[in-house]
Amino acid sequence: MIQLSELQFLSEDGIKVLDDVHLRVDRGELVFLTGPAAAGKTILLGLVATQIPPQNGQILVHGRNIARLSRKKAFQLRRQIGFIPQRFSPLPKTVLDNVIFKLRTLGDFREQAEEKALAALEMVSLTRKLAASATEIEPIDRVRLAFAVAICNDPLLLLFDEPFEELSADDRSKVCSLLEEIHLRGFTILVTTRNPLPSLIEKYRVVQLLDGKVKEG
Amino acid sequence: MTQFWFLLGNLLRVIGSRSGALFIVLILLIFSSGALFSSFFLLGTPAPDDAGPSLSADEVFVHLSPQLSQQKINDLYLKIREWEDVSQINYRYPQELGLEKAEGLLVIKAVSVAKVTELIDALSAIDGIAGVDSLSTRHADSLSAPVKIGLLIGLALSIVGSLIAARYAFAELLKAFSEEIRMMRLAGTAEQVIQPPIVAIGVLCGISAGLLLIVAIYLLRFLAITYPETLLHAASGCVNPARVLTVSLVGFLLGLVLGGLAGVLGASLTESSKFQVYS
Numbered sequence: 001m002i003q004l005s006e007l008q009f010l011s012e013d014g015i016k017v018l019d020d021v022h023l024r025v026d027r028g029e030l031v032f033l034t035g036p037a038a039a040g041k042t043i044l045l046g047l048v049a050t051q052i053p054p055q056n057g058q059i060l061v062h063g064r065n066i067a068r069l070s071r072k073k074a075f076q077l078r079r080q081i082g083f084i085p086q087r088f089s090p091l092p093k094t095v096l097d098n099v100i101f102k103l104r105t106l107g108d109f110r111e112q113a114e115e116k117a118l119a120a121l122e123m124v125s126l127t128r129k130l131a132a133s134a135t136e137i138e139p140i141d142r143v144r145l146a147f148a149v150a151i152c153n154d155p156l157l158l159l160f161d162e163p164f165e166e167l168s169a170d171d172r173s174k175v176c177s178l179l180e181e182i183h184l185r186g187f188t189i190l191v192t193t194r195n196p197l198p199s200l201i202e203k204y205r206v207v208q209l210l211d212g213k214v215k216e217g
Numbered sequence: 218m219t220q221f222w223f224l225l226g227n228l229l230r231v232i233g234s235r236s237g238a239l240f241i242v243l244i245l246l247i248f249s250s251g252a253l254f255s256s257f258f259l260l261g262t263p264a265p266d267d268a269g270p271s272l273s274a275d276e277v278f279v280h281l282s283p284q285l286s287q288q289k290i291n292d293l294y295l296k297i298r299e300w301e302d303v304s305q306i307n308y309r310y311p312q313e314l315g316l317e318k319a320e321g322l323l324v325i326k327a328v329s330v331a332k333v334t335e336l337i338d339a340l341s342a343i344d345g346i347a348g349v350d351s352l353s354t355r356h357a358d359s360l361s362a363p364v365k366i367g368l369l370i371g372l373a374l375s376i377v378g379s380l381i382a383a384r385y386a387f388a389e390l391l392k393a394f395s396e397e398i399r400m401m402r403l404a405g406t407a408e409q410v411i412q413p414p415i416v417a418i419g420v421l422c423g424i425s426a427g428l429l430l431i432v433a434i435y436l437l438r439f440l441a442i443t444y445p446e447t448l449l450h451a452a453s454g455c456v457n458p459a460r461v462l463t464v465s466l467v468g469f470l471l472g473l474v475l476g477g478l479a480g481v482l483g484a485s486l487t488e489s490s491k492f493q494v495y496s
Contacts, residue, residue, distance in 0.1 A: 049494075051493075075406070076405065077405070078404065080405075089396055091397055101397065102404045105223070105406045106220075106404055106406060107219065109219055153404070
């Protein structure tokens, strides 16, 4: 599903953020990418999500080389990636309308979008807050909403950047359970985190990004 | 199309008081551009010395063909006198009006200024009439050079002002819509979907300004016809309905083009790093 080879990335001021990164994530896998702050996790996710233009190395997502994609093909690939960036900020709309917004801009009609949005919100257990203002919900519900937005159009790959950030230990554990549930539905998921991982996720593959390189385990 | 209308609706909903005020300024500046453009064709006083003897707004001079016999001129006089739109008709010798012509002319006074055009059309269809002269037919090129230069400078300034106002109005609007744009970029919504509704907002501004201009031009025509003594000599182009219609339509098109340009400028702002997922 994801294949990174000899990936390099230099920041604007010439600092090596990623240096000869090799990483493979297979279809249906749930992988945690850990590392300290400013290790390059967000850059790596941004590259895979086609949001940051690649510099050196090869990035294959779903068999397609990102560097060689036309603008149109890159947009098509983005539609198959449910990407939630760090500190996801919802739209100043209701919870339901946040999910509907994404689906409508991707071309769904109102009824179709509403149906898919309700299914996604049900999957993340947020149907009780459909009419709540998304900017006023609790942090844990904000993460649930982010997940719903990511999965609503049934993408092939999910990329979550620091979903545990600013959550209590209890809420982190709930998010882990939610990730497991989503994973069980067949999604391929890559999650970055720098917070200590709750014991639940020890059964999944964890890779570490340190000094610009990826290390397993 | 479903995405276009959905996004246009969302964009219109996020227009706040500040961006709303800026869009009103934009509409007024586009309107000013159209009004200044129209002034070239509608404003100005006819120059009697160059064009012929002075005449009032409701008068029409009918130049008769030299081949017409006195009997035919009399018949024509009697025929025209019976028309509903004619309040007065007189035969004048060219010398009376200081013209260096052999043939005479009929001076017709219409019942109102608004009827002058219909009268001209009817007269033009009659055999034996060499030409028809009225305030509206003399309008062309009646503005002085300094006035024209002033209008041109005003037009250029209002066009530049429109684009500057568009830049600020759209920046303000897009600030309120930035999270939506980021979400669309994350979701893989194509630029061809994101940008057209923004251009459409500019086009809507152009349409509003164009409609305002049409109303203003027709209001000016109405006032010029209602108060000919005070207004018509300053806006003599307003007498001719065909000219008024053409200027209105061209002015509307100018508004549309300026609005479209403003929209394209606004849409280009979405390329800024502020609206990217990673800036």
